[in-house]
Amino acid sequence: MRGCVGVFLAVSLGWGGSPIRRAPTTTASVNNPFDANEVAQRAGAKLYARECAACHGAKLEGLGKAPSLNRAEVNQAAPGTLFWVLRNGSIWHGMPSFAHLPEQQRWQIVSFLRAAR
Amino acid sequence: MEEPGNLEFATKNVTGKPGGGSRFLGASTELEYGVRGWWTAEFYLDGQATAGETTLFTGYRIENRFRLLPREHWINPVLYVEFENINGADRALLEVVGHDGKADIAEDTGDARFEKKRELEAKLILSSHFKGWTIAENFIVEKNVRHAPFEFGYAAGVSRPLALAARPDRCSLCPENFQVGVEMYGGLGTHESFGLTETSHYVAPTVAWTLASGTTFKVSPGFGVTGTSAGFLLRFGVSYEVAQIGRAARGLFRGGVR
Numbered sequence: 618m619r620g621c622v623g624v625f626l627a628v629s630l631g632w633g634g635s636p637i638r639r640a641p642t643t644t645a646s647v648n649n650p651f652d653a654n655e656v657a658q659r660a661g662a663k664l665y666a667r668e669c670a671a672c673h674g675a676k677l678e679g680l681g682k683a684p685s686l687n688r689a690e691v692n693q694a695a696p697g698t699l700f701w702v703l704r705n706g707s708i709w710h711g712m713p714s715f716a717h718l719p720e721q722q723r724w725q726i727v728s729f730l731r732a733a734r
Numbered sequence: 735m736e737e738p739g740n741l742e743f744a745t746k747n748v749t750g751k752p753g754g755g756s757r758f759l760g761a762s763t764e765l766e767y768g769v770r771g772w773w774t775a776e777f778y779l780d781g782q783a784t785a786g787e788t789t790l791f792t793g794y795r796i797e798n799r800f801r802l803l804p805r806e807h808w809i810n811p812v813l814y815v816e817f818e819n820i821n822g823a824d825r826a827l828l829e830v831v832g833h834d835g836k837a838d839i840a841e842d843t844g845d846a847r848f849e850k851k852r853e854l855e856a857k858l859i860l861s862s863h864f865k866g867w868t869i870a871e872n873f874i875v876e877k878n879v880r881h882a883p884f885e886f887g888y889a890a891g892v893s894r895p896l897a898l899a900a901r902p903d904r905c906s907l908c909p910e911n912f913q914v915g916v917e918m919y920g921g922l923g924t925h926e927s928f929g930l931t932e933t934s935h936y937v938a939p940t941v942a943w944t945l946a947s948g949t950t951f952k953v954s955p956g957f958g959v960t961g962t963s964a965g966f967l968l969r970f971g972v973s974y975e976v977a978q979i980g981r982a983a984r985g986l987f988r989g990g991v992r
């Protein structure tokens with residue numbers, strides 16, 4: 618019974634599993650306004666270096682507990698799903714929310730991640 | 735909230751010349767560490783210098799912030815809990831509560847330094863992000879652990895970067911590196927006399943500029959809007975964040991052993 622309560626809490630509070638798997642399915646249909654925009658990809662690379670590289674590595678390889686971003690789950694994720702993860706983070710697993718960045722900058726990071734596959 | 739493993743160094747300074755008092759400079763040095771994604775801890779050392787009076791270390795503050803909801807919502811609450819052990823000469827003015835006013839900061843610091851202020855403070859910080867705007871409201875409760883009533887205060891502000899999309903080049907003068915806004919803060923009396931009577935309130939435009947290196951400069955001229963308020967307070971500060979301080983330190987030691 619205690620285990621069931623734990624699982625329920627973990628799911629409802631967003632503790633379990635990868636944040637990509639926790640993203641609502643509706644996020645997959647949200648389009649990146651900077652899709653295939655080369656300038657946005659370069660801006661995203663700059664933002665990635667400033668906001669993400671300390672944990673996920675300069676080459677997306679992952680450092681310490683932060684997972685690699687150059688793996689199938691990330692590469693196959695829809696842009697809207699990656700955007701959702703950036704907005705919400707995964708705070709029980711150490712990834713903060715990046716909602717303080719304007720939407721445009723979060724989409725630029727997504728553009729960079731898509732281009733870096 | 736600070737990102738887990740990151741350490742931010744910051745100075746927060748304020749200067750002013752309250753009516754009847756001498757010009758002062760209050761300074762706080764802040765260390766802010768991201769313990770978890772939902773927990774940030776901070777430590778402050780305060781000092782002040784007042785023209786023709788004293789230059790003093792005035793005490794320290796320990797603070798913790800807890801994010802209450804795991805996901806982003808329209809309004810995101812953060813609970814802030816602080817213990818401060820300062821003396822009456824402290825001029826950091828990190829918050830305005832109760833009936834704080836220009837008379838408090840005009841008081842002679844040579845006498846005020848003997849007044850002990852061990853206080854607990856709690857804030858409910860509500861923040862929202864909407865189309866590039868950051869909107870934040872704080873409700874503050876402060877209590878001296880030995881005496882004095884509960885004191886209340888508030889702060890509210892909006893800010894926005896000058897550009898929402900980033901430029902592709904590394905630059906210090908890009909418009910997205912400038913954040914402008916306005917805030918309002920003040921006291922709300924005590925539990926015995928809650929309200930706006932004989933309280934201080936300030937309206938303050940804010941500008942923050944982040945260099946390509948990550949160093950951020952902030953300046954905020956505050957204008958007192960009630961008779962109890964100091965007429966003008968100039969806040970300014972610098973902050974710099976070291977990403978993943980633990981890993982950086984381990985790297986240094988490993989390098990030293992070789």
